[in-house]
Amino acid sequence: MENLIPVINKLQDVFNTVGSETVQLPQIVVIGSQSSGKSSVLESLVGRDFLPRGTGIVTRRPLVLQLLHLGRDDVESRTQDGTFIKADEFGKFLHTKNKVYTDFDEIRQEIINETERMSGTNKGICSDPINLKVYSGKVVNLTLVDLPGITKLPVGDQPADIEVQIRDLCMKYISNPNSVILAVTSANTDFATSESVKLAREVDPEGRRTLAVITKLDLMDAGTDAMDVLCGRVIPVKLGIIGVVNRSQADINNKKDLQEALKDEAIYLQKKYPSIANRNGTSYLAKTLNRLLMHHIRDCLPELKTRVNVLIAQFQSLLASFGEPVEDKGHLLLQIITKFASAYCNTIEGTAKNIETAELCGGARICYIFHETFGRTLESVDPLGGLSTRDILTAIRNATGPRPALFVPEISFELLVKRQIRRLEEPSLRCVELVHEEMQRMIQHCGTQQEMLRFPKLHERIIDVVTNLLRRRLPPTNAMVENLVAIELAYVNTKHPDFSEAHFVHRSVYDTSESSNHPTRALTKDMVAKHTEEKDKPEQPVMKLSTREQRDCEVIERLIKSYFLIVRKNTQDSIPKAIMHFLVNHVKDNLQSELVSQLYKKEEVTLLEESDHIAARRKEAQEMLQALQRSSQIIGEIREIHLW
Template identity: 55%
Template sequence: MDRILVVVNKLQEVFSIVGAESLQLPQIVVVGAQSSGKSSVLESLVGRSFLPRGTGVVTRRPLILQLLQCEKEDSGDWAVFSHMKDKLFTDFEEVRKEVEAETERKAGANMGICSEPIILKIYSDRLLNLTMVDLPGLTKVPVGDQPPDVETMVRELVLKYVENPNSIILALVTANTDMVTSESLKLAREVDPRGERTLAVVTKLDLMDAGTDATDILCGRVIPVRLGIVGVVNRSHKDFQEGKSIKDAITDEAIFLHKKYPTIASRHGTAYLARKLQSLLLNHIKNCLPELKSRVNSSLAHYQTTLFSFGKPVDNPNQALLEILAKFAGAYCSTIQGNYKDLEMKELGGGARISYIFHETFGRTLDNVDPLVGFNRVAIMTAMRNAAGAKPTLFVPEICFELLVKKQIKKLESPSMRCVELVYEEMERIIENCGSDCSLDLIRFPNLHEEIVNVVGKLLKSRLPVTNDFVQKTIGIQAAYVNTAHPDLVSLVHRPTPEGVHMPDVPLDCIIIERLITCYFNIVKKTVQDCVPKAIMHFLVNYVMDHLLSELVAHLYAPGKVEYLLEESKIIDRNRKEANEMYRALENANKIISEIKDTTLL
């Protein structure tokens, strides 16, 4: 079973390097208020004094403490930091100094809090294999130059570890305070309401008021804790000043417990706590490791896909550039033609949007243009009389009809030009969203992306004047010659009277000219509605699709420019390195977990 703990220690080191917080490893998390005796308990378990001491928040970074049992060495116990793997510490006063120095390196010297852990391995033939996390002490009021929000900072950091469902919470409570109001137990209950992974440690048993004892507390009669309650005696401040050794302190602790609590002394004390913690941790790891292995494999597949998505390193820049340009041109054209892979289901885009502009937006706009807009019967009668001059006419003056209908035909120019503008805007939008096949390349190579946008933008702009000109000429052509012999107009003229009209106060010739204008306007409108989309497709859309690749190659595939265009984004480069580092860590983790046979886990 100890092999399982060795595996978790290896995993702890692997994942702390890359910050794999999503892969929550089994560990013992030590939680307690300031001055609750956390440092004394940890040092008693190790048998060495190695932790910083002082007032306020002394522990300002998580300390992952891995205790490893080894064969007896002549050099005695030794320690190794993960950030200084090549240096062995045999002087534990130097260990203390390095913890303080490394804390200041990351958290600063002004009592700041840092979530990045320090990993410390301690080897000894006396130790039981354990992995523990020492966290900053819970505090309420900032002291000295502590930041005003130190309570929130510490609480968030502690929650980050105790919320891990794979952690065992070691909640420290001092015997000389009310256990019911303990901050550590209150926090433990928030994340572990059923108490399935909480063990309480009652410290400073020797400091209780005279005539009182902690029997009810230690037996769980005050607050029951499912994993149990263990009482310990800490070294006092006087003990530290007098240089009392941990070995002597543990001996005195055993004497005190047997004297004060003879019936339950065997289930309390530092030695018992170490054995109980190891047993709890091993059983906990045994239950957690299969799920952890599954999550490692799942994450491995995820990061493998992520690395693949970042693209392979460019071996042949010239060929790579041509491939990307061809891919972009193909994706751009496919977006217009409608045969691209990733169909958008939320909104229309590309060719579908252009079709919508032609048949819905443009069509509805033309339909809403009133053939007689801007005219009234008084104006029409005035125009007819002016066209007739001094001599009254029996029929509608043809010159009046032509002048009026030409004026109305000009009103089709504005919606036609707007149709060109909308299609142009959509083709610009396609540049940024031309399909998933090339979107990564554009993100990966920002210089190339910028140049492609410029080239395509210039190509589109170059086609805008000729398209607008043709559309304007189309309207001008319709207004230049009024075909009074058009069959639809002739059939209306040859009718004896307008059908269904009964307006005795309106002159018949006014009604006739209104009908003629409406009829001919609708004839022209149908022609415009058919010709304008065709002109836009010919002069703008199809031309750009036909010449896009050749324009890109002509402007971008040039000597001395390829390397600049394929200069990778710093963000992509950083993300690839992080993903690769994580992938290697997961591979290493998978290999480490595989060291344990499946039968061992059952």
């Protein structure tokens, strides 16, 4: 199981190269207030001075510290120029590649330089981590993340929201459920008000992954001790509370050796806390952290393996959606044009692969426009709408001239019925407009295929070509619709087979009128209804009708209604056919040839230039997929014996 920590270190290296936080790896996160002794704890674990020191915020970027234990024979390391050196302690930074640091003062300076490079010199912080590996025979295998010290107020030229920035950064790391929280608190402060413990409690209320460290035990007031705190009687912490003794500032200034400091720490603990000395101190802390991290990795590993496999599948799918980089642009252009034209035609025919389920579209929508929208609109047109008895009588009188007519003049019927037929033109043209709008909307619906989204310029040109084709077909379609109405107006066919009842209407009206003994007009049900409607209209000058005039008006009304219904039926059938022929079918049959003639040219190959966004996302996806596959391989190398 000792090999688990190096495995996690390898995974961390893999994901650090792509800068991804997609996979949350097990690690120990160190948090604490400023001057709580975090740096001293870390240096004690390493056994060397290597961290920057000073006043205010010194740690301004997360430091991912990987400690790797070296055996007696494992002391070789390759330098930047490819040669080998002998060293029992050395460090490597991720950002300096294979450069080896055998001088820990150089490591400290490199941390300072890299911090200022990303964070500036104004004491601001940066969330990008610095990755450092320390190889030594004096360390145990550990992975720790050192975070900036928690502060309350900005000092000097620190940002005004420095407290919020640091808190958010700490929360980002300790919120990872796979992390072990190392909450550092100084013994000369009240443990109950510890900021680090308070933060840990927010993300780990049960304390299952929190370990508390009490530093500076030797600086407590005379006559006091930390026995209650160390024994968990003040605030219990499930993973335990470990006390350590730091080097004083004077020791640091005098460059007191850390090994000597560890001996002094052991002596102090035996003297001050003899009953619990074996459960405290830096050495015990290192072994405890090593054990906790190994067990934590063991518990997280199955879920981590599953997570990596799921992400591999997701990124493979994402990468496939971006497509391969373009090699043969001409072939790809023709392929995209053909695919779009096929998708457009299939949407009209209702044979598309991805049929819309949320709303009607394509051919189904056109069918709905023909038979529901247009059909209902025509049926709602009243054959006698807009005609009053005065209009009819005036037309009859004007058609007779100076001489009274013996019979109803046909010219009055023709004049009035044409007036009614013209009312069918507007809804017919509106039907053309609705179908045109739907075919325009289909362009966007079919233009969502991934190949087109890769090439925004091509997408835009295809939309332009199809839009222009539809626009060109609109005038001839409208002209045909207008002609169909004009044809009906050109010749009123009173010999139409369905209009044979005209003479029966004429005869029945006259027979009814002559058989009536009442001097006034014999009202039919239709006339009663019309009379009722007219009562609701604004009053007009009273027109007294003779019996003959009442009879003639009724004949004209009956004939207009009968003939109008015939024309309306013809219109309801012929308009959709005209629209299908002149607009829908013409576009469907000529779409691909139009696209090829307009776009399949040498100068148009530039349309296949990929957007920077797609190219960047493909590169990111490729790098992430490679990292995940490498991670899966690393995890797969672990044998069952390592887990138990």
